[in-house]
Amino acid sequence: MSASPTWDPALYVRFGDHRGRPFFDLTSRIGAESPSHVVDLGCGPGALTAALADRWPEALVEGVDSSPDMIAAADRTTPGRPRLSFRLGEIVAWEPEDDVDVVVSNAALQWVPGHQALIGRWLEQLAPGAWLAVQVPGNFGAPSHTLLRELAESSQWERRLRGVLRHSDAVGEPAEYLELMLAAGWEADVWETTYLQVLAGEDPVLNWVRGATLRPVLDALTPEEGAQFEEQYNQLLLDAYPARDDGTVFPFRRIFCVGRKPDGLAYLV
Template identity: 75%
Template sequence: MTSPTWDPALYTAFGDHRSRPFYDLTGRIAAAAPRRVVDLGCGPGDLTASLAERWPGAEVEGVDSSEAMLDAARSRYAGREGLRFTHGDILHWEPEEDVDVVVSNAALHWVSGHQGLMGRWLEQLAPGAWLAVQVPGSFSSPSHALLRELAESSQWEHRLRGVLRHTDPVSEPRGYLDLMLEAGWDADVWETTYLQVLTGEDAVLTWVRGTGMRPVLDALSAAEAAQFEEQYNQLLFDAYPAVERDGVVTTVYPFRRIFCVGRKPA
């Protein structure tokens, strides 16, 4: 699957919800004074910048394949000492000798066979290095299942065949744990389901539009995308009922995340 196009403003519309898993992930990294920190799939750069604040003595590099995301990051953090943003494909990234911390937050599920990449990094990273990965575990949730079902319907199948990944985009937590342990790393793997309270009439649609729906929007014309969204949104209304309290419409959107943090013994 080719990389989707990204809209930095849309992606950050639910900034607090999207950033919380990052901090839960990186909070388990106990590196004291890393030389170089790399954030793979850095997006608009806000979370990468937090790594530079945490480790001011480190060279912090954000890597992303989206020029739109990198433009947003460079514009916001131009001139920040020790922080840079690089265009690159995760599939071809390899750690250099001075990389002590690698973070990938909500990015590796876009890379087919990323488990193999992780296995290579586990071998290549220097003793004492840290690897921290977070991926969504929501591919069987109603939002994603309904998206696939609609894309496979008779109306849309001819336009969207092969656009969405259907099988094993991520491993279960035990798979990541075994991957690290078999490489001889110390590992900490867990999962969390966040009960996100989203605000607005079309909150779940807006959430998915910023991430999992991107390949569909890329494949359709503007008129087709509007029609698809209308049909999809009705399915979402049924799956995720909204509630109005004191004039505010909210929807509870459960979102499962899988976390994997490991350290290579020195």
């Protein structure tokens, strides 16, 4: 997918419970007791970063995001907390300061081509005892994505959307992230989970993908074209994800990777 889509913070948090659960499943595996400097890369609108500040109130907690709208939303929703801050920045340009001992990136690295090399650099740069926790979506083979790709490659849209979507190399498989950590000498805990999300309302899957997956397409089209594309795409989604009386089931696979750089003092818990 495109590395720099535009973002609508209100739209992104519309499914806050579903988007937040993987974050807490990820960070619950971090065993740090009293870190000094925690960084959340791709922090979005900041509510989940604030949860890190709640967990470690003595730590400096910093959120970094490439979207000015997301950083503005984070500043608005978490005022008056001197040890919690947010700043604009690109993940690819970020390097850990010497005191950074917890790094979290939740559902952000799929937007960064070649992020495995970036993770490898962090594994080398972070100090002994540091923790790294990463979560990326693993659903690029799901109907929501294959149908999007097929429509974008159709005769009507191929010229306008050529090169906008990337799926085959957006993320690795769990074994790839495990090997990255083990090869760097880290202790590693890697797993995957498929959440069977029950979405409510009209056109629920379309509304879900508007928050992230569909952003590069809409950025590339005019508003009129975007509305036409959405209408065609939504018909495909309604067939692929039929509504039930109790909602629409939307399976979502996530890949998790948590590691600690050994210093001989602690282990994954």
